[in-house]
Amino acid sequence: MSKTKELIGRVISDKMQKTIIVRIMREAKHPKYGRIIKRYNRFKVHDEKNSAKIGDIVKIVATRPLSKEKNFRLVGIIKKSEAAQIELKEELK
Secondary structure (H helix, E strand, O other): OOOOOEEEEEEEEEEEOOEEEEEEEEEEEOOOOOOEEEEEEEEEEEOOOOOOOOOOEEEEEEOOOOOOOEEEEEEEEEEOOHHHHHHHHHHHO
C-alpha cells in the first residue's frame, strides 16, 4: 500500500500553462439525516506536457508544493473526453 495520496477526478479547466484544475467527487453521509450526499473539491494539478483537456478523467498524486496552490501532479489520463474527439473531427473537415 502506497503512502502517497492518489485521487481520480475530472478536468474542469486547462486554460493555464502546465496547470489543470481537477474536480474530485466524494460521497459523505449527512451528519443529521444520514443521507449520502456528494462533496466536491478542486485541486490545481501540474501537467508538464499539457496533455489533459477539459472533460478527461485523470489520476493525480500528491507531491511537494510546486507553487502557492499546486500540491498535486498528473500521473496519467484514464479516459479521454468524448467532446475533445468530436472537436478534432470537425477541425479536420
